[in-house]
Amino acid sequence: MGPEGIHPDLRDVLRKSNIDLSVITGKTAGVEVMNGYWYKYPHAALTTDCVIFGYDRTGLSVLLVERGIEPYKGSWAFPGGFLRMDETSEECARRELKEETGLDAAFMEQFHTFTKTDRDPRERVVTIAYFALVNKADVKGGDDAADARWFPVDDLPPLAFDHIDIFQHAMQSLREKIHFEPIGFELLPEEFTMSELQSLYEAILDVEFDRRNFYRKMLSLELLDVVDDGIVRNSPRIAIKYRFNKAKYDEMKEKHKFRLEF
Amino acid sequence: MGPEGIHPDLRDVLRKSNIDLSVITGKTAGVEVMNGYWYKYPHAALTTDCVIFGYDRTGLSVLLVERGIEPYKGSWAFPGGFLRMDETSEECARRELKEETGLDAAFMEQFHTFTKTDRDPRERVVTIAYFALVNKADVKGGDDAADARWFPVDDLPPLAFDHIDIFQHAMQSLREKIHFEPIGFELLPEEFTMSELQSLYEAILDVEFDRRNFYRKMLSLELLDVVDDGIVRNSPRIAIKYRFNKAKYDEMKEKHKFRLEF
DNA sequence: TCAAAAGTGTTCGCTATACACCCATGG
DNA sequence: CCATGGGTGTATAGCGAACACTTTTGA
Numbered sequence: 051m052g053p054e055g056i057h058p059d060l061r062d063v064l065r066k067s068n069i070d071l072s073v074i075t076g077k078t079a080g081v082e083v084m085n086g087y088w089y090k091y092p093h094a095a096l097t098t099d100c101v102i103f104g105y106d107r108t109g110l111s112v113l114l115v116e117r118g119i120e121p122y123k124g125s126w127a128f129p130g131g132f133l134r135m136d137e138t139s140e141e142c143a144r145r146e147l148k149e150e151t152g153l154d155a156a157f158m159e160q161f162h163t164f165t166k167t168d169r170d171p172r173e174r175v176v177t178i179a180y181f182a183l184v185n186k187a188d189v190k191g192g193d194d195a196a197d198a199r200w201f202p203v204d205d206l207p208p209l210a211f212d213h214i215d216i217f218q219h220a221m222q223s224l225r226e227k228i229h230f231e232p233i234g235f236e237l238l239p240e241e242f243t244m245s246e247l248q249s250l251y252e253a254i255l256d257v258e259f260d261r262r263n264f265y266r267k268m269l270s271l272e273l274l275d276v277v278d279d280g281i282v283r284n285s286p287r288i289a290i291k292y293r294f295n296k297a298k299y300d301e302m303k304e305k306h307k308f309r310l311e312f
Numbered sequence: 313m314g315p316e317g318i319h320p321d322l323r324d325v326l327r328k329s330n331i332d333l334s335v336i337t338g339k340t341a342g343v344e345v346m347n348g349y350w351y352k353y354p355h356a357a358l359t360t361d362c363v364i365f366g367y368d369r370t371g372l373s374v375l376l377v378e379r380g381i382e383p384y385k386g387s388w389a390f391p392g393g394f395l396r397m398d399e400t401s402e403e404c405a406r407r408e409l410k411e412e413t414g415l416d417a418a419f420m421e422q423f424h425t426f427t428k429t430d431r432d433p434r435e436r437v438v439t440i441a442y443f444a445l446v447n448k449a450d451v452k453g454g455d456d457a458a459d460a461r462w463f464p465v466d467d468l469p470p471l472a473f474d475h476i477d478i479f480q481h482a483m484q485s486l487r488e489k490i491h492f493e494p495i496g497f498e499l500l501p502e503e504f505t506m507s508e509l510q511s512l513y514e515a516i517l518d519v520e521f522d523r524r525n526f527y528r529k530m531l532s533l534e535l536l537d538v539v540d541d542g543i544v545r546n547s548p549r550i551a552i553k554y555r556f557n558k559a560k561y562d563e564m565k566e567k568h569k570f571r572l573e574f
Numbered sequence: 575t576c577a578a579a580a581g582t583g584t585t586c587g588c589t590a591t592a593c594a595c596c597c598a599t600g601g
Numbered sequence: 602c603c604a605t606g607g608g609t610g611t612a613t614a615g616c617g618a619a620c621a622c623t624t625t626t627g628a
Binding site: 089090091092093094096132135136137138139160165166167174176178226230 | 395402
């Protein structure tokens with residue numbers, strides 16, 4: 051949209067503001083002018099939201115922040131915010147996550163973009179949603195965001211906007227994803243026992259596995275290294291600790307297409 | 313953003329244009345003014361693109377349109393366009409598809425949103441991408457869009473923007489999806505033979521199946537109805553025609569979680 | 575006449591599943 | 602002292618993978 055596409059009144063304003071018209075020529079939209087931005091066609095606002103999954107022995111949880119302002123003041127929502135012009139959506143999601151919760155997520159993946167026209171009462175907002183997996187133990191108590199809290203996935207408070215849809219979609223994506231990739235380890239401490247790993251899978255997939263079959267299946271994948279902690283394991287009550295061997299996984303992924311198949 | 317957030321010059325323009333300032337009060341963005349739209353913060357443009365897969369005996373193809381304007385004039389691109397304020401992204405994708413190719417796709421699914429900051433040289437554009445499955449036989453020759461053409465997936469022309477990324481992502485999503493849902497049938501005529509179905513799966517997954525094992529596996533799913541065409545099938549050379557039983561599939565999906573597992 | 579297409583069988587081996595056993599700890 | 606948690610063993614059924622046979626068409 052060259053200057054000819056601009057309303058005459060606006061052109062006058064530009065002149066009065068000492069803005070060189072030539073900067074507009076050849077640009078189709080997003081003219082920065084008058085303490086704001088002007089576009090020929092309406093633009094929806096773009097945000098990212100992040101569903102952060104955490105896990106401990108009590109089960110699978112998600113991290114929510116309490117809204118301090120209207121709309122939905124007092125409701126809980128997934129951390130997120132507006133996309134800046136110089137960042138990708140993943141960068142945005144990571145930045146917002148850091149700002150609002152102090153977290154760095156190792157694993158983060160885009161899973162869906164929500165576009166219903168009435169998602170936000172203020173204006174048209176389109177949200178690119180991510181889910182992240184973090185080790186709850188890494189989250190220091192007394193966070194930057196005092197209003198951020200973990201909620202068990204089967205006992206969520208009322209959520210703002212359409213965040214309940216976002217949550218359900220995230221849960222579904224997590225379940226599908228874990229069938230093909232060993233992402234569950236991101237939710238555990240670096241060293242974990244086999245029963246911890248099993249409980250995690252059962253929590254995510256909402257099923258139960260036979261303990262012994264799970265044990266062998268996991269070991270047969272050859273992705274776990276035994277941690278040599280020097281403990282003389284003459285007692286069956288002291289569980290062996292394992293560590294996920296990511297390098298080995300990446301290598302296997304290169305070769306034959308890999309399937310977890312749970 | 314109430315009027316106090318507006319640059320004084322803009323306020324003057326509004327007054328001169330007889331626009332009631334009260335319409336702005338309480339709105340945070342998207343003020344319609346001066347032959348365009350004004351926002352306090354910069355907004356990316358939102359588009360949808362659609363990767364349309366078609367299939368016939370020659371293999372798997374995608375539908376591309378030739379760009380008539382810069383940038384990338386003369387390159388090929390997936391059909392798509394800008395999101396309107398009153399439609400969801402899926403509605404947008406379907407509308408654009410209809411406009412540019414005359415097609416109605418039965419199956420259409422969002423698979424990824426592309427957000428790199430330099431995707432379009434003109435302005436920041438974020439694209440919500442869909443893939444669609446259509447029966448190529450349904451596409452009448454001599455389309456509305458004379459510049460739309462099918463290309464085999466393994467012999468694509470140079471693509472505009474980052475559409476090669478979009479294509480690869482779409483291909484990957486299609487492959488993953490077909491493991492869990494019987495979406496392949498959307499690409500075939502209503503009635504098809506077993507070897508047609510097998511060829512389709514082989515084209516999508518880029519593998520080869522044993523004819524007889526494929527045959528039995530498909531039948532064991534109990535999702536195919538035999539078409540009674542009255543032909544006395546004393547000859548093995550006349551293949552049985554099948555029809556996909558969608559109702560049965562939906563029913564099965566309700567009950568036990570369903571897996572195609574190819 | 576013979577290669578190709580299409581329907582039907584059969585065998586083999588892997589693995590998912592189910593269940594049994596042992597052993598040391600700790601309440 | 603015995604229920605609990607943790608490591609290991611084993612039998613079976615089902616399914617995926619590989620391959621054999623038959624029939625008839627059409628080049």
